[in-house]
Amino acid sequence: MTAAPWTEPDGSVHGGRADVGHGAGGAAPKGIVVAYGFWIFLISDVVMFSSFFAAYAVLFKNTAGGPAARELFDLRNTAAETALLLASSFSCGLSSLAVRERSLKWTQLSLLVTGLLGVGFLLLEAREFAGLVARGAGPTRSAFLSSFFTLVGCHGAHVTAGVLWLGTMMAQFWAKGFRADICRRFLCFALFWHALDIIWVAIFSLVYLVGTLPPELLP
Amino acid sequence: MSDLERPKGASLEGDRAPGQHETPSLRGELAGTLWGLLLAIGLTAASFWAVRTPLIYGPGLAVALLVLAVAQMGVHLVFFLHITTSPDNTNNVLALAFGILIVCVLVFGSLWVMGHLNHSMAVPDNGSPMQP
Numbered sequence: 177m178t179a180a181p182w183t184e185p186d187g188s189v190h191g192g193r194a195d196v197g198h199g200a201g202g203a204a205p206k207g208i209v210v211a212y213g214f215w216i217f218l219i220s221d222v223v224m225f226s227s228f229f230a231a232y233a234v235l236f237k238n239t240a241g242g243p244a245a246r247e248l249f250d251l252r253n254t255a256a257e258t259a260l261l262l263a264s265s266f267s268c269g270l271s272s273l274a275v276r277e278r279s280l281k282w283t284q285l286s287l288l289v290t291g292l293l294g295v296g297f298l299l300l301e302a303r304e305f306a307g308l309v310a311r312g313a314g315p316t317r318s319a320f321l322s323s324f325f326t327l328v329g330c331h332g333a334h335v336t337a338g339v340l341w342l343g344t345m346m347a348q349f350w351a352k353g354f355r356a357d358i359c360r361r362f363l364c365f366a367l368f369w370h371a372l373d374i375i376w377v378a379i380f381s382l383v384y385l386v387g388t389l390p391p392e393l394l395p
Numbered sequence: 396m397s398d399l400e401r402p403k404g405a406s407l408e409g410d411r412a413p414g415q416h417e418t419p420s421l422r423g424e425l426a427g428t429l430w431g432l433l434l435a436i437g438l439t440a441a442s443f444w445a446v447r448t449p450l451i452y453g454p455g456l457a458v459a460l461l462v463l464a465v466a467q468m469g470v471h472l473v474f475f476l477h478i479t480t481s482p483d484n485t486n487n488v489l490a491l492a493f494g495i496l497i498v499c500v501l502v503f504g505s506l507w508v509m510g511h512l513n514h515s516m517a518v519p520d521n522g523s524p525m526q527p
Contacts, residue, residue: 204410207412207415208410208411208412208415210412211412211413211414211415212410212412212413212486212487212490214413215412215413215414215487215490215491216490219490219491219493219494220494222494222498223494223497223498223501226497226498226501226502227501227505229502230501230502230504230505230506231505233502233505233506234505234506234509251443251446255443258439259439262432262435262436262439265435265471265475266428266431266432268475269428269431269432269474269475270425270428272414273421273424273425273428276421276424277421363412363414363415366414367413367414367476370414370471370475370476371476373471373475374468374471374472374476377439377464377467377468377471378464378468380439380442381442381460381461381463381464381467382460382461382464385442385443385445385446385460386456386457386460386461388446389446389456389457390453392453393453393454393456393457394457395457395458
């Protein structure tokens, strides 16, 4: 079936059908349903993160006489983490293309690069956390630091889970090839990995960059 | 693909899964991913540059960073997650819109309520009993 171009009431033309998105034509294919369900999960995950962001924003000034964000955060480290995660998001996008082209070599290569960049990010974050704890700025020091470690640590835990999932995907592609169900799992993994980078954008902007602004410039 | 080959009701032109590609050509997809990377790098660099430069009005910096972050999230959504406003994306966009609503209610609602609470307690900033 070739879809005829369809003109919307507002004059825009698209290649789909008139009844798109309205349940006509029966149930959607499995790939659509699976990815949509995972999309709903990701959005609920973002909602959970937003409550951690809210806690951090509310508790930001409650340092209990301890060190504040400006004295603790090293923006060079944050920039390196950001670069690693952005590069891994890009190479994850490349692996999506490799899977679509059914190229096992490029899929495994780009997934390997994605995973190594993710591990590099985790190492930098672990080093940062260890440094903070060694300076007496651990999560028990103040409400500000509790909320900081909860928010950023939760993101780190997600990246750890993502790296494990990535390894599983590489093994499954290697052992079972581009089977339909494996490709659906991979689509979900790619969504997960890109969503983690979106959350990191909020973290590096609002936690690190806004957090290290001079106090008189903060809202 | 003819109608006979496809199981009844399995319309490929119908909804689109989040993350599913729009253009069929590999070259076009590659270009899209590269554009996404370039835009994301540009916006990230702008954020890190903004906190160093004296060119931006100080009290507006936090808002500038928020705007840059939202812009970069949009870039990631469009170029990496392939969420667009096309009709076959309706369900994905609706779920996303609802999620954004909840996020805004949670974050701004918390800040608003807690700000008022702190204000009503009327405690000084230094060594106040509000600080745990």
